[in-house]
Amino acid sequence: MKLLRYGEPGAEKPGMLDAGGRIRDLSGVIGDIDGKAIAPASLQKLAALDPASLPLVDGEPRLGPCVAGVGKFVCIGLNYADHAAESKLDLPKEPVVFLKANSAICGPNDTVLIPRDSEKTDWEVELGVIIGTGGKYISEEDALSHVAGYCVINDVSERAFQIERGGTWDKGKGADTFGPVGPWLVTADEVADPQALKLWLDVDGKRYQDGTTANMVFGVAHLISYLSRFMSLAPGDIISTGTPAGVGMGQKPPIYLRAGQVMELGIEGLGTQRQKLADDR
Template identity: 65%
Template sequence: MKLLRYGAAGAEKPGLLAADGTIRDLSSVVGDIDGAAVTPEALARIAAIDPITLPVVEKVERYGACVARPGKFLCIGLNYADHAAESGLPVPAEPVVFMKATSALSGPNDPVIQPRNSTKLDWEVELAFVIGTECRYVDEAAGQAAIAGYFVCNDVSERAFQLDRGGTWDKGKGCDSFGPIGPWLVTADEVGDPGDLSMWLEVNGHRYQDGSTRTMIFKPGFIVSYLSQFMSLQPGDIVTTGTPPGVGMGQKPPKYLSHGDRIRLGIQGLGEQEQVVVAPI
């Protein structure tokens, strides 16, 4: 299934992309696409419904973030061997973990807001997933089974905030609009092998990232197992898993985003996003 949220920011409704390409309103079935809607039991209830019986959404002006109100927005850094090489850093022995603020979440086609004093605004196409089953100290197999579905994430990053100003990475990762997710959440049963998906990102029509999850160091099931050793994971928690090479920081010379730049990105089977960079409010 492909689940989504549509409508004005703050007033999104839950929806489903049917096999015939129509969007169907799920409001009579679930209140939102959130932690309560991505448990195995809730997904089974949605899957049992014939989409034809649901109202058609005639026109979608905007897609919202495909998961609402996550308790955590967890991220794995340097998780592609070729991206670590591009960054001039060794392949990590264990996953590099950081967090984005949940307020960074935005719709897949919402503008990217360049923060005040930003000088090194960067892009990262990433495979993300949402937890469907609570996890504590789980093994890799249970970790894989706990994933409800996958989606595209642009891990927008401000490298000067992240790397040049001391402390942790978080302040360069959690600015408003730095977490576009969607356009839809594709349930795990429909994705197949998340370790074999092509992924790409373009800026102003030029393709900078053209990679695959095949070069991922730590796979999704292992990531869930690893994280569960340090914190419990609840349904609705989001995890994004790192990026292949081709980020702006890795260009020679480095290239960063500025107002008016247009970003397009996508992952095989998970859809595409498009954002325009705008000035801060």
């Protein structure tokens, strides 16, 4: 299934994509696409529905983040060998963990705002993992059974804030609109192998990132197990799993985003995003 949320910010409704790529309204069945709705028993009930029996949504409404009520937005840094190399950093011996502010979460096609005083706003296409079954001290062998689904994430980053302003990553990662999520939550049964997905990102039509999740240093199952040693994971939590080479910081010379530019990105089988850049005034 492909589950989504559509409508104006703060007033999104739950929906499902049918076989023809049309949005079907789920608001008569569930209140929202949130931790409760993506628990295993709920997903099983949703999977039993005939999409044709649900009301068809007219037009092309705005898409919101594909999951609501996110408790934690956990991110992994330097998780592709080629990205670590372009960042001139050694491969991590353990996953590099940071938290992205939940207030950064926005829809997949919403405008991304370049913060005031920004010098180095950058892009990062990433595979998002959405937890459906919570837990702690999860074994790696059991980890994927805790996944409700997967999505596309753009881990937008301000490199000067991240690296040159005291050395803590979070303030370069958490600006408003720095976390586009979606367009949809693709349930885990539709993703045969999360370590075999192509992902890409273009800026103004030029391809900068062109990678595969096969090149992760730490795979999805390991990340879930690892994180659960340090924090409990809950339904609706998002794990953003790192980015391949090709970020702006890694170009020679570095290239950073400007107002008026357009980012387009996607992951095989999980959909695409498109964001225009604007200054945050």
